[in-house]
Amino acid sequence: AQSVAQPEDQVNVAEGNPLTVKCTYSVSGNPYLFWYVQYPNRGLQFLLKYITGDNLVKGSYGFEAEFNKSQTSFHLKKPSALVSDSALYFCAVRVLAAKAAGNKLTFGGGTRVLVKP
Amino acid sequence: KAGVTQTPRYLIKTRGQQVTLSCSPISGHRSVSWYQQTPGQGLQFLFEYFSETQRNKGNFPGRFSGRQFSNSRSEMNVSTLELGDSALYLCASSLAAAPRHGYTFGSGTRLTVV
Numbered sequence: 410a411q412s413v414a415q416p417e418d419q420v421n422v423a424e425g426n427p428l429t430v431k432c433t434y435s436v437s438g439n440p441y442l443f444w445y446v447q448y449p450n451r452g453l454q455f456l457l458k459y460i461t462g463d464n465l466v467k468g469s470y471g472f473e474a475e476f477n478k479s480q481t482s483f484h485l486k487k488p489s490a491l492v493s494d495s496a497l498y499f500c501a502v503r504v505l506a507a508k509a510a511g512n513k514l515t516f517g518g519g520t521r522v523l524v525k526p
Numbered sequence: 527k528a529g530v531t532q533t534p535r536y537l538i539k540t541r542g543q544q545v546t547l548s549c550s551p552i553s554g555h556r557s558v559s560w561y562q563q564t565p566g567q568g569l570q571f572l573f574e575y576f577s578e579t580q581r582n583k584g585n586f587p588g589r590f591s592g593r594q595f596s597n598s599r600s601e602m603n604v605s606t607l608e609l610g611d612s613a614l615y616l617c618a619s620s621l622a623a624a625p626r627h628g629y630t631f632g633s634g635t636r637l638t639v640v
Contacts, residue, residue, distance in 0.1 A: 443628075443629070445631070450633075450636075451633055451634075452530075452532075452616055452631040452632050452633040452634045453616065453618075453631040454631070455628060455629070455630065455631075458628060499569065501569075513559070513571045513574060513582050513584070514559070514561075514571065514618075514629065515571070516561075516568060516569035517568075518568045519568060519569075
């Protein structure tokens with residue numbers, strides 16, 4: 410079974426400061442990892458994904474994430490947070506080449522980010 | 527290109543009724559997945575369709591069902607609605623079954639059961 414943990418329900422950061430949202434995962438096999446952001450009353454908006462290759466993945470809106478296989482982590486980072494980054498962030502995983510599992514994504518519980526001016 | 531379209535955006539139903547939600551994927555996308563989002567349970571996988579075939583199903587009762595049409599549009603149906611079915615239902619489409627193509631989500635259908 411695959412699982413994702415986002416240990417922080419909420420992260421507070423001042424505008425202009427670095428932002429980190431933590432994610433750890435557990436899978437049998439090689440993972441595909443994703444980060445999504447959700448604004449109020451909206452669906453999930455794709456930020457970035459790790460499939461294979463370089464452990465540092467750059468995504469939309471200045472976000473990046475670092476894949477760490479030994480720590481089974483995929484933390485989301487942004488060097489300088491904006492007030493408009495305030496939203497709900499989800500980490501998700503699915504297993505590479507697990508055809509029987511289909512296209513199922515397993516999500517973490519979400520982390521609410523509040524960026525204060 | 528147009529994104530994933532889910533209709534309706536909001537729905538209010540009474541306990542015991544049934545409901546059908548619709549999802550039109552991005553043109554050319556053949557895989558459609560459905561997720562339920564609630565404050566208590568978070569995001570949970572319902573089912574996935576690819577080329578009109580259900581490939582995977584989540585841990586939901588048989589009251590939850592779905593299908594996919596030849597044009598890749600998908601519907602999900604919930605029968606005998608319960609208060610606990612109140613949720614945001616999200617549809618995601620992808621180009622093919624392989625997840626390297628990524629998933630694009632719709633804005634969701636907010637279902638309220640009263």
